[in-house]
Each structure stands twice: as C-alpha cells, then as structure tokens.
Amino acid sequence: MHDKRVCFDFELDFLNGGGLQGQGFRLDIQGDDISDDDLAACIIGDLRLLMVGEVRILNKQVIREAHKRGSISDRPGSAPVRRFVDLSHTIEEGMITYRGLPAPIICDHLSRVESRAHYAAGTEFQIGRLEMVGNTGTYLDTPYHRFEDGYDLSRLDLDRVSGVPAIVVNVTGSDSRAVDWPALAAEPVEGRAVLIRTGWDRHWRTDRYFEGHPFLTAAAACFLRDDGAVLVGIDSLNIDDVSTRERPVHTILLEAGIPIIEHLTNLDKLPAKGARFSAIPPKIRKMGTFPVRAHAVF
Numbered sequence: 001m002h003d004k005r006v007c008f009d010f011e012l013d014f015l016n017g018g019g020l021q022g023q024g025f026r027l028d029i030q031g032d033d034i035s036d037d038d039l040a041a042c043i044i045g046d047l048r049l050l051m052v053g054e055v056r057i058l059n060k061q062v063i064r065e066a067h068k069r070g071s072i073s074d075r076p077g078s079a080p081v082r083r084f085v086d087l088s089h090t091i092e093e094g095m096i097t098y099r100g101l102p103a104p105i106i107c108d109h110l111s112r113v114e115s116r117a118h119y120a121a122g123t124e125f126q127i128g129r130l131e132m133v134g135n136t137g138t139y140l141d142t143p144y145h146r147f148e149d150g151y152d153l154s155r156l157d158l159d160r161v162s163g164v165p166a167i168v169v170n171v172t173g174s175d176s177r178a179v180d181w182p183a184l185a186a187e188p189v190e191g192r193a194v195l196i197r198t199g200w201d202r203h204w205r206t207d208r209y210f211e212g213h214p215f216l217t218a219a220a221a222c223f224l225r226d227d228g229a230v231l232v233g234i235d236s237l238n239i240d241d242v243s244t245r246e247r248p249v250h251t252i253l254l255e256a257g258i259p260i261i262e263h264l265t266n267l268d269k270l271p272a273k274g275a276r277f278s279a280i281p282p283k284i285r286k287m288g289t290f291p292v293r294a295h296a297v298f
Helices: 036-047 112-118 218-226 248-255
Strands: 003-014 019-028 052-065 084-086 105-110 127-131 139-141 164-170 193-197 231-234 260-262 273-278 289-291 295-297
Touching: 003 036, 019 036, 036 052, 105 112, 218 248, 248 260
Parallel strands: 164 193, 193 231, 231 260
Antiparallel strands: 003 019, 003 052, 084 295, 105 127, 139 260, 139 289, 164 273, 273 295
16 A cells, blocks of 8 residues: 655754755655645754754655554654553632632732733733632641741642652542551552542532541551652542541641642542643742642542
8 A cells, every 4th residue: 555755855054053955755645745844844854953944945856655664652762652640620710729728719910801911912911810618629737828938839849749659549439437557558658649539529529528537547558658659649529537627637647747638539530550740830930739630640
C-alpha cells in the first residue's frame, strides 16, 4: 500500500548566525498535503534545532510512496501512553463546601463588553473576580491552618505535592465510619501520598454530604505520621470526625508537617498503587489552606 510523502528542499537561518540547507528531503505525511509552516516545524522538531529564525521551503512536491517510518507508538524510545485523572471538584458560584462557610462569588471584574473601550475593534478580554474562603472545593491544608508557627502555602515544599507516588486505600463498604490504622497497613506508606477512598464523594452537592461522613481515627493519623507518609487525602467532608470540637487528625498530621487534602473525588478511577499524585496550590504568604487542581497520572 502506497502512502503520501513530501519531497522538498529547504533553507534555514539561525537567530545567532549561520544557516542550514537541505535538498531532496522526503518525509512521511498524513493526508494529501502539508503546509510550509507544518513542514518547517517537522524539520525543527526532527533535527532538534535550537534558535531557529526563518525557514524557507522550496520545490515542495507531494508524492505517492510507502511510508518509511512506523507509527509513533512503534518507534524505539517512544513514550508510553499515560492516563490523567482529575481528582478535584469544580468550584461554582454559590457552592457550599462546608456548612457555616460562605459560598464563592464568581463575577466579572472587567466584562468583555466593557473591555472593548480599551482595545482595538474586534479585540476583547474578560478579567474575572473570585471571592471565597480558602476551604472551598477540593483544598489542601498546610500546618499554618492549625498552627501559627507552621509553614504556610508560600513555604510548601513541591516534592510533597508534585508527582508523589500514591497509594489508594479503598474502604468503601465499611460498616464503620471511622477508618482505623489496620485499614492502612497493607502497603508501605513511606514517601507516598496516601489517598483514602471512602466513596463519600458520590454525595457531593447534596445535604447527605454534610452528615455522617467517614473520617480517620487519631491512631490512623499516628500510623501515617510514624510510617512516613508525605501527604494524606480523603474524598470526604473532613478527615476528622466533626461531631466533636476536637480535630486530632489535623493536629497530628499538620504538626508533623504532613499536608492534608479534603473533598477529593474520582479515586475509584485510580489503581491501588502505581499512580503519581499532584495537587499544587498558589504560593500565598500567611494562608494555610487553598483549593487545588488535584490529579494523578499512571
């Protein structure tokens, strides 16, 4: 079977001086044609050229000829296909994350219509405005949330929240709301993000979400601290039991410098182990909690 290839000459200039020429090059293409700009991008990418200025394509001709390369997935050293899973709830106008805390207000600071007065005809922009508390949506707690002398969002180490090896502890179907340390002991937690899958995220944006949610025990928090977890997350209203005024899990983990993420979702889409977890908040001084775009890749 014959496929399409393009035969061409080219001249290329470098921004720091000098140039490169080629005659009679042939490249596989998909479809019946390829633009000069796309062809120039192929040359730059295939040859890994830096500081390229102008590329001129000359004597281009599309011919019928069998492709010389295999598919991208067949090429040696090609990257494996990776799957990304979004683990965050969407922040929406009027959404209640936790009873007693205000819902976010999302509006225009500058609307598209208003912006037209500041730009050339046909050019418009929107600048949004967001008013909310840090505990909104899927959010991360740093020690400053609990302790005045704990590190805040601006001093959060990225190695705790970016590309961290993760394990998912599945406790769905448990007869107890309390998740104790034996439920966490099947896999080593040292150096890992430990994500507790309770299935409670199915109640998100309903009244049921706020009542009778699963939580960790103080003993579970001590186990995670002592065995070296670097981050702990849960797909529930709170990692603590909120029926009392005490918050032992927050106290134990945050005192040890271990960030907490609450209100995760989609943990059922992750493998028990093998994923890498990321949840990076903005770099803000004197704030301990902020929403994150939590996600995992495997």
